[in-house]
Amino acid sequence: MFPEVIETKRLRLERCCRERVSPRALYAAAGTSPTIDAETEYLPWSPLDTLADAEERLAEFERQWDDRERAEWVVRPRNGEPGAGEFAGTAGLICRWDRDLALPAIWLRKPFWGRGYSGERADALLSVAFDRLDVGVAAVPIHGENDRSYSAVEQYVERHGGRYEGRLRNHAGRYDEPADHHRFSVSREEWRAADGAETTVRFPEDHTDSASDW
Template identity: 85%
Template sequence: MSTAGDAGDVFPEVIETERLRLERCSREHVSARALYDAASDRNPTIDEETEYLPWSPLDTLAGAEERLAEFERQWDERERAEWVVRPRGDEPGAGEFAGTAGLICRWDRDLALPAIWLRKPFWGRGYSGERADALLAVAFDRLDVGVAAVPIHGDNERSRRAVERYVDRHGGRYEGLLRNHAGRYDEPADHHRFSVSREEWRAADGARTPVRYPDDE
């Protein structure tokens, strides 16, 4: 199993799948203004996009700067890797800021938690599953974590269906509904929990989407 001491050297700065490019979410790759425009009330669909997420829209440009700095700190301290999601190739909106994807590392539990925020214009394209393929590859191939777990808000049926599809494809399972497992703002929330183990993922290797790490080439 990898440890927190060596993970920072393993998080890939850039990940590419067939249709997506994931770039480290830092001030080198995205400006505070771009994050603020996408993750604040300047985005007319932000409330719908974040309805079931554990964070609230940004209030200020300074808040966007602070969020990027926090992502950089978490990366450097091996707590969490966060990437900007951009369509690539001939995809509609190629190169645009489509959202973010994260991988939270719980080293003491041999556990990784994939996460995503996707902007509404990019819904319905299957990007969540393709992003999940990439993050599972990082978790199991790069970090050698034992289990990846995906918690879904109990009322979020859209995401639940998407997660069911890719977890099943990778040999994982639905573990059940955890009542008052987490909170959104100040309110408790139920979570559906899905998981995939490293062994299950490797056994289902025919289901994987090819993943590239351009900086390694």
């Protein structure tokens, strides 16, 4: 149901599983990296403590994928981008089928900040949510103090015809402490009216032609 590989102009998203990512590679990026604390400051998960934690996280991603609860992809810059092929972070799509809702998520490593990758990844995941999964609404929750992400999300949500819904007090938790959430959302109809269907996204397994032929 979920595409194994997604390609945009500058990014390649590959399924985050043990077949494609070793636990050691994930642990190096999400556990022992010197920038991981800054990267996860406003995220709902903590840095990995051990290599075994990395193994467990990959196994959980695989279970969620198979159960159609969540798709998680590794983000890699494509050829021609600085750091091409490197592990730049992960992108996720959480599915709440009972609410006709999808929740896009992202974690980017600090060396890849400031390139506009978050918006490009959002374009791709909204295409997956609305075109392939036929979900009615995509919602983006952001930690109440995460000003950097707020600005980025505001831009791509407005571009896709969506809206800011407000600040939800004590809506989430972070290290067992309550936290506020900003919430943005885009409906399938808003996305289509804003020409979201014209987003340049490729799913290489759907084609027999060259995946690099844009």
